[in-house]
């Protein structure tokens with residue numbers, strides 16, 4: 001089959017949830033039946049989970065596809081839903097246990113969040129920020145990042161959070177595209193013991209962008225920064241005299257809530273637009289059903305608010321549900337490799353959500369670090385951001401989940417706004433490496449290059465064949481690109497850009513980005529499957545494979561392998577690893593070359609940059625690598641790869 005993707009990797013382990021878990025779960029199997037009438041299902045969620053100023057009577061407006069509207073006659077305020085409505089019953093409940101990287105800690109109740117959000121909202125108004133204005137938030141993971149997002153939502157301003165690890169140039173590109181008038185930043189952010197100079201970068205960006213009128217600066221690190229008169233104001237000065245009275249703006253369900261930039265195939269980032277009512281409905285619903293959230297849970301999503309995961313599952317979903325959360329400022333290996341486990345033990349976290357790249361790093365660091373801590377408070381684990389290799393899943397299950405916590409492997413995107421394919425932890429048996437089934441009310445398909453459904457057991461491209469409430473509405477200022485990128489491959493289908501296979505039970509197995517699929521002698525082979533086979537070897541911590549051009553097979557597989565701490569790679573091991581892959585998925589998938597490396601090039605959100613590895617393998621000139629999280633490793637790999645092992 002040349003038009004789909006081969007299905008080669010077989011994984012047969014199945015993990016049903018325990019009876020105790022099933023008995024207490026927020027969602028049982030009946031939720032799927034409930035959602036057969038999907039519009040009615042979403043309408044019900046919208047009415048039950050959200051406090052509307054005006055309840056919506058309309059559900060989906062699909063009169064002008066792909067510009068869909070949800071709950072279009074509804075009116076609400078997202079910040080009101082995340083804060084005010086909880087005050088009557090749980091003003092003193094902890095909203096965030098915040099842990100600073102240097103060791104300082106702060107606890108915020110819902111009342112504290114209310115006080116801070118309203119003061120900042122009034123502060124922003126005093127700087128002239130109005131409904132519809134765009135505000136950039138360029139901060140580390142301090143409480144102010146969530147407070148700022150909610151303050152914008154309260155007054156109807158549109159926020160665009162820019163990840164604190166991005167450069168001044170990346171910030172300026174986003175400011176320019178969104179027409180930002182105010183930047184909220186800090187004197188710096190702590191990262192592995194040093195200070196990231198955020199304000200200095202904001203100054204450079206503002207110098208390039210005449211729309212910027214003010215820069216609000218959080219004092220976090222005591223690092224000296226330049227303050228420009230009139231334009232710049234300290235956050236603490238701005239909020240000091242403000243009142244806590246601030247009427248929430250009445251917003252239409254389809255007004256913009258935020259813009260979040262994500263990279264595309266061209267250099268220009270895409271400004272993904274999310275709106276209010278549908279978004280809040282789906283993040284609140286998924287947060288409750290997928291994470292099984294209960295009033296006394298201590299929930300920790302260890303993401304950064306610079307990414308969509310932080311938007312949906314640190315701020316809007318959990319706050320709408322009145323959850324108690326942990327927020328951590330710094331790196332997982334500062335001061336040592338057990339920082340996260342120490343925090344889980346201290347705050348008795350019950351739910352933990354992280355990314356495969358982090359899980360593979362934990363595996364590499366060794367089992368001793370989690371073993372030093374009591375992690376028995378955990379009852380549910382989650383994964384997001386990349387396909388999780390079965391061995392990483394098993395490690396997570398055993399060493400973090402104590403072999404009892406269900407794992408929810410959640411597939412979604414910046415564009416989808418909320419979780420789309422995932423187990424319901426009390427209703428679905430999990431399989432390591434599979435995101436399992438579409439969430440109730442969501443419909444997904446596996447299609448071939450002609451847009452036809454691939455039968456169960458086969459692989460192809462992931463498509464979403466009906467609209468969903470938290471979907472992106474457009475790309476900011478570029479509706480044509482919105483249509484071209486997502487909706488023009490096949491009529492009426494949203495093209496996710498991911499490879500996927502579906503097993504005989506209809507479970508979805510994500511295979512990575514379509515751009516990463518290799519073509520070996522006419523067989524389309526997923527990088528994820530070969531990588532998962534390599535990671536099955538007990539000595540391997542992480543692997544990335546790419547197809548490099550080959551005169552005989554079209555493409556040949558080049559593997560880059562990181563070994564666990566203390567293991568040295570050698571020629572014998574190269575042969576052994578090839579055999580592992582041949583045994584697991586077939587000789588066609590045997591890597592032609594294997595290079596051992598201490599690290600793999602990754603984006604700042606932790607995704608492996610296979611494109612760069614491909615350039616290295618094909619000895620192409622490398623482009624700008626400064627946006628990588630670990631640029632140094634690139635030259636090192638290039639040196640090693642110039643003497644391939646074949």
Ligand code: PRX
Nearest residue numbers: 384385386387409410411412413414510513
């Ligand atoms: O390739 C898929 C991968 O991450 C992409 C979306 O990235 P981003 O917009 O940065 O959002 C990440 C957080 C939602 C997807 O197209 N991806 C995300 N979750 C999974 C995944 N791949 C496999 N399994 C997942 N659970």
